[in-house]
Amino acid sequence: MHRANPVPTPHEIELKLEWAAGPITDLLALPLFQRAEPLPERSGTLRTTYYDTPDLALRQAGLSLRIREWDGRFVQTLKAEDADQGLALGRPEWEWPLAENRLALDVAAATPLASLLARPGLTERLAPAFTLETERRVFECAHRDSLIEISLDQGRVTAGPKTADFTEIEFELQRGDVSSLFSLARDLADTVRLSLLTKSERGYRLLHAPEVEAAHAAPILVPPTWSSADAFRTIARSCLLQVVRNEEVLRRTRAPEALHQMRVGTRRLKAAISLFEDMLDDRESLAAMKDLRWIGKKLGRVRDVDVHIDTLRNAGAELDPEALAKAEKEQVRAYAALLKTLEKPRFRSAILRLAAWIEAGRWASRKKARSARSVPAMDRARRELGCRWKQIRKATRSLTKVSDGKRHRLRIRIKGLRYGIEFFSATFPGEKAEKRHRIMRPILQDLQDELGELNDLVMARQLSPASWDERMAARRRKRHLSRAGTLAGRLEKAKPFWSRKAAGTGKAP
Structure with missing residues (x-):
């Protein structure tokens, strides 16, 4: 009935791109598809059925199980989501050719599915959850020293009475280095959008619309023995993932929190760049930073309006309804303009260029920067965090006497240090280092928040001068300055977790 052993394809690495707009003929006319070799024997109509239980036990376990029919042949596939997902999807995968369109569960004994199948009654509850019908065109392209398979899919997902159409391009690495995927994708930068959405996710969203939430920064693990190059790529990748995930949420919901977290992602990436500058x-890196500043500027304009509205709504008895109504109208206009920007080729291209730069940029191979790239992560963190720590502690000693502009710049520096200690929190092992980290982090966060409140007052005066209440603002300014001064005193007493004494070692082990 079926083969007892899976086909040996344990891991796939693919880059997903979403075709933004226009007829498919425009896409096929691009130079990349003109020079790629068509593979008609791999192309055709794919009919795929995904299986799960009514309570979505497989999805909750991070698994997808499907049977795909193509040209009269059936293949059962199990995929597991990679916990350390990057800008290119890397997922363990198991495949079994079947003789008929029927699940063969006994072959999954050596896979993560086995533990689920052992649950009483689960096998009996497995049933078709949704289907996909896809017209696939497959190409093969040699690039650098790699071989890449390109699949162009026009598909429709169906879950009960609901359907949704999509067009996506997948670059799957057949041989070579993952950086080649991004290098090749540059040829499509003006016409596609980087996507993290799998086909199974499309079906599950249609089947059971999840509560859409903004994506917060994911924990980052940088071991002390890693090189600076490895550390930067991991950190930068995480930052850009936060931007991409929240962009998708923002386009669907217009949620201010998604905008905020998207902007946080850009700021974290800026902080990472400064730590590894x-x-x-090189010229390519400078261009990437320019793209990042442009994105941040577009997001910042709308975020300022959001913050202004929050300030007005939290005014309590001093609320100005007229100013609030005016600000809310401005918010609607600002979001409409931003959503148009997200659909523009310049924005899509900037995101893809940033991804390509992180994964395949020239910075990773330039001889001039070889010694900088080889610096151990622990040594770099100790140097960079220590320098920023000294500058910030010195600046906070005159916190109440400086101008609004200087306090705002100090807040940015504090934020950069806070991101830095998040990046390198796992780089310094030991109880003493962990304790110092737990003490320092909330102090920096609270001080940043107080300085943020002070900056919000400055922005509120600029955005709504007609409704500005100087007496109310003076009371709030005095309160936040007092709190900031207290926090500055606590910061003065805090000890760095990256010191040699705290980490228990002088050099990276």
């Missing part, structure tokens, strides 16, 4: 001084 000695190895990022």
Whole structure:
């Protein structure tokens, strides 16, 4: 009935791109598809059925199980989501050719599905959850020293009475280095959008619309023995993933929190770049930073309006309804303009260029920066965090006496340090380092928040001068300055977790 052993394809690495708009003929006319070799024997109509229980036990376990029919042949596939997902999807995968369109569960004994199948009654509850019908065109392209398979899919997902159409391009690495996927994708940068959405996710969203939430920064693990190059790629990848995930949420919901977290992602990436700037001084890196500043500027304008509205709504008895109504109208206009920007080729291209730069940029191979790239992560973190720590502690000693502009710049520096200690929190092992980290982090966060409240007052005066209440603002300014001064005193007493004494070692082990 079926083969007892899976086909040996344990891991796939693919880059997903979403075709933004226009007829498919425009896409096929691009130079990349003109030079790629068509594979008609791999192309055709794919009919795929995904299986799960009514309570979605497989999805909750991070698994997808499907049977795909193509040209009269059937293949059963199990995929597991990679916990350390990058900008290119890397997922363990098991495949079994079947003789008929029927699940063969006994072959999954050596896979993560086995533990689920052992649950009483689960096998009996497995049933078709949704289907996909896809017209696939497959190409093969040699690039650098790699071989890449390109699949162009026009599909429709169906879950009960609901349907949704999609067009996506998948670059799957057949041989070579993952950086080649991004290098090749540059040829499509003006016409596609980087996507993290799998086909199974499309079906599950249609089947059971999840509560859409903004994506917060994911924990980052940078071991002390890693090189600076490895550390930067991991950190930068995580930051851009936060931007991409929240962009997708923002386009669907217009949620201010998604905008905020998207902007946080850009700021975290800026902070990462500053920590590794000695190895990022080439022309391509400078262009990437320019793209990042442009994105941040577009997001910042709308975020300022959001913050202003929050300030007005939290005014309590001093609320100005007229000013609030005016600000809310401005918010609607600002979001409409931003959503148009997200659909523009310049924005889509900027995101894809940033991804390509992180994964396949010239910074990773330039001879001039070789020594900077090889610096151990622990040594770099100790140097960079220590320098920023000294500057910030010195600046906070005169916190109440400086101008609004200087306080705002100090807040940005504090935020950069806070992101830095998040990036390198796992780089310094030991109880003493962990304790110092737990003490320092909330102090920096609270101080950043107080300085943020002070900056919000400055922005509120600029955005709504007609409704500005100087007496109310003076009371709030005094309160936040007092709190900031207290926090500055606590910061003065805090000890760095990256010190040699705290980490228990002088050099990276």
